[in-house]
Amino acid sequence: MSEQCQVKYQLNILRGVNLHTIKKECSREAVSNGRCICHLDDPNKPLEPLIEEIKKLSESGQDLDCSYFIFPKVPMRFPVAIRKPTFFVHCRFYGDVSFQGQHFPSYVSFHGAHFFGKADFSDDGNPYEKQTMFHDTVIFTSTEFHKEGLFKSCIFAAPPEFNGTIFHDLANFAWAEIAFSSHLLEFRQVEFRKDAFLDFRISGENIGIAFRYCNLEGLQISSLPRHKTQIEFENIKKWDEKRKWYQVRRLKIRDEQTLKDNPVKLVDTYRFLEKHFYDKSDYSLASQFYIGQMIALRKDKNYYWPSKVLNWLYQKTSNYGESKRRAILTLFLIWLVFPVFLLMMGMPVSRTSNGQVLVVTVNYGLRCIFDETDWSQFWRDYRSVFCSNLSLSTIDRKHELSPPPDSPQRVLLIVESLINVVLASLVVVAARRRFTPKKPTGI
Numbered sequence: 057m058s059e060q061c062q063v064k065y066q067l068n069i070l071r072g073v074n075l076h077t078i079k080k081e082c083s084r085e086a087v088s089n090g091r092c093i094c095h096l097d098d099p100n101k102p103l104e105p106l107i108e109e110i111k112k113l114s115e116s117g118q119d120l121d122c123s124y125f126i127f128p129k130v131p132m133r134f135p136v137a138i139r140k141p142t143f144f145v146h147c148r149f150y151g152d153v154s155f156q157g158q159h160f161p162s163y164v165s166f167h168g169a170h171f172f173g174k175a176d177f178s179d180d181g182n183p184y185e186k187q188t189m190f191h192d193t194v195i196f197t198s199t200e201f202h203k204e205g206l207f208k209s210c211i212f213a214a215p216p217e218f219n220g221t222i223f224h225d226l227a228n229f230a231w232a233e234i235a236f237s238s239h240l241l242e243f244r245q246v247e248f249r250k251d252a253f254l255d256f257r258i259s260g261e262n263i264g265i266a267f268r269y270c271n272l273e274g275l276q277i278s279s280l281p282r283h284k285t286q287i288e289f290e291n292i293k294k295w296d297e298k299r300k301w302y303q304v305r306r307l308k309i310r311d312e313q314t315l316k317d318n319p320v321k322l323v324d325t326y327r328f329l330e331k332h333f334y335d336k337s338d339y340s341l342a343s344q345f346y347i348g349q350m351i352a353l354r355k356d357k358n359y360y361w362p363s364k365v366l367n368w369l370y371q372k373t374s375n376y377g378e379s380k381r382r383a384i385l386t387l388f389l390i391w392l393v394f395p396v397f398l399l400m401m402g403m404p405v406s407r408t409s410n411g412q413v414l415v416v417t418v419n420y421g422l423r424c425i426f427d428e429t430d431w432s433q434f435w436r437d438y439r440s441v442f443c444s445n446l447s448l449s450t451i452d453r454k455h456e457l458s459p460p461p462d463s464p465q466r467v468l469l470i471v472e473s474l475i476n477v478v479l480a481s482l483v484v485v486a487a488r489r490r491f492t493p494k495k496p497t498g499i
């Protein structure tokens with residue numbers, strides 16, 4: 057006696073605006089493990105029986121329900137022209153699958169489906185004639201694309217649903233057309249783990265693109281059609297297997313790699329992001345993108361080298377006026393290091409001998425590095441210069457411990473006080489930015 061396939065499932069079917077839940081039960085004959093040939097989870101099974109089954113379903117009066125089908129590990133072009141609501145819910149496509157040139161006239165759901173091979177929804181090589189077209193809603197909720205997901209030049213006539221979708225590999229929406237109007241194309245909890253090109257063509261009116269709680273690691277931000285659309289980002293973080301979602305010290309966008317040779321466009325992309333987050337009052341992200349922009353600016357060939365040096369110093373000393381801590385640390389470092397230089401050039405120090413305080417000019421030259429030095433004496437002299445330096449550079453230049461006028465040591469002291477003033481103002485700038493964030497420029 058032949059056994060029946062044991063696959064049972066529920067389908068959510070959209071009829072107009074209402075969602076119906078329908079219980080389904082497979083009525084095919086089981087071939088192995090209580091599964092029919094369509095539902096049998098074996099990547100090496102033959103493809104032909106599935107194609108026969110799909111053709112039969114396509115000709116029947118019912119919806120094209122291929123839910124929980126397992127497609128074997130051979131490349132497949134979808135065998136029939138789709139003419140009705142279609143379900144690929146929780147399907148597994150082990151091989152490459154192509155829907156090139158298909159017109160999906162009604163609702164189609166890939167909810168929970170896994171594409172282990174390439175999933176191809178792009179045009180048929182001729183972008184003007186055989187474009188794939190979704191006339192109605194297409195559902196990609198919780199769908200995983202393990203290889204490339206290709207949507208090149210395909211047309212979305214209704215807003216598609218991307219929610220919890222994972223693109224493990226390339227996601228290519230180059231020239232995909234948004235043909236609906238007054239809607240938000242929302243990517244929610246979508247992960248673009250490798251390169252994602254979202255350079256949509258917008259033919260509809262009043263379109264917004266929103267990324268909420270997405271992993272935008274792979275997104276080429278410069279590919280977004282931002283001149284015609286409102287783009288929203290919410291809660292951008294980085295994702296990785298070990299640390300899951302985490303906040304990074306500096307958010308580097310994927311474009312840093314792809315726009316290596318086009319720093320002008322990279323700067324422009326960062327500026328766009330900075331302005332975007334400033335307008336959204338997310339100042340911490342705005343400042344991260346400001347930093348990215350400044351770093352990218354250094355790669356620009358038209359940017360003069362003195363500006364590049366200043367830019368570099370500005371980054372190293374205070375992270376472009378964004379880090380108070382870094383500015384304070386640099387200030388301390390200057391205070392600690394300059395007395396060493398002064399001692400090596402020759403400086404008057406106060407020494408105590410037999411209870412008397414004497415002013416002696418010492419000159420360590422390069423000895424203190426290469427020769428045997430009385431380190432305890434050096435340390436005492438260092439302290440003397442350090443203390444006098446703090447007071448001398450700020451208050452009293454006619455002190456008995458000042459270096460002689462017109463000496464190089466004097467010049468060094470002047471340089472040091474200038475650096476101190478600059479660093480102190482950087483500390484103030486960074487401290488103020490907490491309360492009044494920097495306004496983006498140039499837009």
Ligand SMILES: [Zn+2]
Nearest residue numbers: 061082092095
């Ligand atoms: Zn079955």
